Amino acid sequence: MDELLSKIESPSDLAGMSLVELEQLAGEMREALRNVVANRTAHFASNLGVVELCLALHTSFDFRRDRLIWDTGHQIYPHKLITGRYHEFGTMRLKGGLMGYPNPHESDYDLFMTGHAGASVSTALGLKSGDDLQPGQQDRHSVAVIGDGAFPSGMVFEALNNAGGLKKKLLIVLNDNKMSICPRVGGLAQYLDRLRMNPFYTGLKQEVVKALSKVPLLGDPVERLLWQAKESIKAGLHGGMLFEELGFRYMGPIDGHNIGQLTKYLKLIKDVDGPVLLHVVTEKGHGFQPAAEDPVFFHTPAPFRCEEDGVLSIKKSSSRAYTNVVSEAIHDQLARNPRVTVMTAAMCQGNNLEKIRGAFPDRFFDTGICESHAVAFAAGQAKAGLRPIVDIYSTFLQRSFDQIFQEVSLQNLPVTFMLDRAGLTGPDGPTHHGVFDIGYLRPFPNLVVMAPGDEYDVVPMLDFALGHDAPVSLRYPKAAAEKHDRPLAPIELGRSEVIDWGHDGMFIACGTLLGSCIKAAAALREEGLDVGVINARFVKPLDTETILRAIESCSFVLTVEEGALMGGFGSAVLEAASEAGLSAAHVRRLGIPDKYIEHGERGELLADLGLDAAGFVQSARDMAARVGIVAGRRQVS
Ligand SMILES: Cc1ncc(C[n+]2csc(CCOP(=O)(O)OP(=O)(O)O)c2C)c(N)n1
Numbered sequence: 001m002d003e004l005l006s007k008i009e010s011p012s013d014l015a016g017m018s019l020v021e022l023e024q025l026a027g028e029m030r031e032a033l034r035n036v037v038a039n040r041t042a043h044f045a046s047n048l049g050v051v052e053l054c055l056a057l058h059t060s061f062d063f064r065r066d067r068l069i070w071d072t073g074h075q076i077y078p079h080k081l082i083t084g085r086y087h088e089f090g091t092m093r094l095k096g097g098l099m100g101y102p103n104p105h106e107s108d109y110d111l112f113m114t115g116h117a118g119a120s121v122s123t124a125l126g127l128k129s130g131d132d133l134q135p136g137q138q139d140r141h142s143v144a145v146i147g148d149g150a151f152p153s154g155m156v157f158e159a160l161n162n163a164g165g166l167k168k169k170l171l172i173v174l175n176d177n178k179m180s181i182c183p184r185v186g187g188l189a190q191y192l193d194r195l196r197m198n199p200f201y202t203g204l205k206q207e208v209v210k211a212l213s214k215v216p217l218l219g220d221p222v223e224r225l226l227w228q229a230k231e232s233i234k235a236g237l238h239g240g241m242l243f244e245e246l247g248f249r250y251m252g253p254i255d256g257h258n259i260g261q262l263t264k265y266l267k268l269i270k271d272v273d274g275p276v277l278l279h280v281v282t283e284k285g286h287g288f289q290p291a292a293e294d295p296v297f298f299h300t301p302a303p304f305r306c307e308e309d310g311v312l313s314i315k316k317s318s319s320r321a322y323t324n325v326v327s328e329a330i331h332d333q334l335a336r337n338p339r340v341t342v343m344t345a346a347m348c349q350g351n352n353l354e355k356i357r358g359a360f361p362d363r364f365f366d367t368g369i370c371e372s373h374a375v376a377f378a379a380g381q382a383k384a385g386l387r388p389i390v391d392i393y394s395t396f397l398q399r400s401f402d403q404i405f406q407e408v409s410l411q412n413l414p415v416t417f418m419l420d421r422a423g424l425t426g427p428d429g430p431t432h433h434g435v436f437d438i439g440y441l442r443p444f445p446n447l448v449v450m451a452p453g454d455e456y457d458v459v460p461m462l463d464f465a466l467g468h469d470a471p472v473s474l475r476y477p478k479a480a481a482e483k484h485d486r487p488l489a490p491i492e493l494g495r496s497e498v499i500d501w502g503h504d505g506m507f508i509a510c511g512t513l514l515g516s517c518i519k520a521a522a523a524l525r526e527e528g529l530d531v532g533v534i535n536a537r538f539v540k541p542l543d544t545e546t547i548l549r550a551i552e553s554c555s556f557v558l559t560v561e562e563g564a565l566m567g568g569f570g571s572a573v574l575e576a577a578s579e580a581g582l583s584a585a586h587v588r589r590l591g592i593p594d595k596y597i598e599h600g601e602r603g604e605l606l607a608d609l610g611l612d613a614a615g616f617v618q619s620a621r622d623m624a625a626r627v628g629i630v631a632g633r634r635q636v637s
Helices: 020-041 045-049 051-060 076-090 119-131 156-164 187-196 205-212 221-232 239-247 259-269 289-293 322-336 354-359 373-381 394-409 437-441 455-465 514-526 546-555 569-579 602-608 612-627
Strands: 066-071 142-147 171-176 247-255 276-281 304-306 310-312 340-344 365-367 387-392 415-419 449-450 472-475 499-502 504-512 533-535 538-539 556-564 587-592
Touching: 020 045, 020 076, 020 259, 020 304, 045 051, 045 205, 051 076, 051 171, 051 259, 119 142, 119 259, 171 187, 187 322, 187 538, 187 569, 221 276, 239 247, 239 259, 247 259, 259 276, 276 499, 289 449, 310 387, 310 612, 322 340, 322 354, 322 387, 322 415, 322 455, 373 387, 373 394, 373 415, 373 449, 387 394, 394 415, 394 437, 415 455, 437 556, 437 587, 437 602, 449 455, 455 472, 472 504, 504 514, 504 546, 504 612, 514 533, 514 612, 533 546, 546 587, 556 569, 556 612, 569 587, 587 612
Parallel strands: 066 142, 142 171, 171 276, 247 276, 340 365, 340 387, 387 415, 415 472, 449 472, 504 533, 504 556, 556 587
Antiparallel strands: 304 310, 449 538, 499 533
């Protein structure tokens, strides 16, 4: 049913719609959201929760001119539905289709391409102060919508501090649904809980609303708002002192599913000079009972369908992911060693740490979406004599670059970084691909950088890391774990593992593309090309002995990594060759080129980049031809 939604080409089509029609539209939008997740993994519960808020914002402001930033951007789907993208909605998160996050290439209504939490207040403030400096632009409103999960990010408080000082006309809508991906944690969460106890939102709400609705509708809106604030204080209803002290006018909490109330407040706030924080209470998963009951699963559910009797049939993948292999290995370490701790920055579910949270509540730390704090916090624990593991997505660790430098590497503290989703993450796209970590970790002295070649490497590598008296990082992709049967060489600092020595050429694989290299080498052998495979295991220190021997003795060498080529593993190999005075003209690096890779299934993206077995076969053939090897026989040069 899309009677109204199918006619919405842009938010201007909402003008003149009655409250009843807007509510009907909200229902149609929820149905469109359900249709997407019926077919593929996508963000769901967060989007269900902001449908009314999205409609209220678009009917109260004109975002062709005003500025709207959805923090993180995972809850952008309703906004996409009413900004001209409904008819493409079925392509959501498919390669070549709509992105699951804001994307300025899709629409002028999306200002920044984002996917990392906590930047909205800064960019909305920047937009406002940028507009204010230009003639004729000062009337533009700037709005940031941020969830209570993203709100505790350090950057948000930096921005609040700045905004309170600048006194710019800025609206922050705090979307409080009591959830991050998992239930929200921390002192600020408790503060928001207390604000929710405000009688304005609870039992007394009706009376207060009645009292406040006595405000004459005519007259100066600012005066009306001041009157309301005064009346709330008199009634002992005023909360939000923390925000008031920071220089914000705090309004709320109000019901984020009540379009009428939302628009009433938004319209009033438009006339307030200076920064305002509107505290809106929503239910994550609103309008779809299973999602409201289990918002953790329905944050980004795997495909499911509703059966006639209402039972959900969840299609589960049968393969075990690296994430699961790692979480079991961490569990085992915590069980064996009381000095081991683990921390996550709000990714308990994504990193499959829920069992660990239950089994070791004293040694499990969820810092909230505060990656830089998590790393410095781990450094403190390491200094105190513990062996902290920071279990984190590669892309989110970028938020902690300086803490890795100063608090960890400079002090040479034994913090272990488990970098999940290192590589192409698939349908999330460029904001989430974890392709930079090799490049940004390699330069730090003291830091050991490792990459398991397969599942067999994971447990011994974590063992090695926790026994090593210095920081260590270990990267693995969002992929099904593979096992390559072989006599397993023990993990030794700076030692690679030779799987097969090739006389014509060599693949030197950094990480789990090892499996595709092994397959490619087997196929090439059938063609008469003797190409070997090395499992590099260490990016730093590099096994220069073995790798330089390969460069010296093989006709060609292909380095392979699921990471940015620039500054990556292959670069490290070239640097080593250069240091040793070896020619590297016959070395070719395979990895992620110097551009952002769009969203799509990981397998499709890897294949497009020539980073699958077929691509490796082709690259080896090309190199063989280039150095003069034909059908397995080297030509006399
Ligand atoms: C820097 C960063 N860390 C972690 C994440 C992963 N992440 C995406 S959404 C989310 C929860 C956000 O909660 P909230 O802001 O309250 O929004 P809700 O989904 O509850 O509406 C997290 C942890 C991220 N996107 N960015």
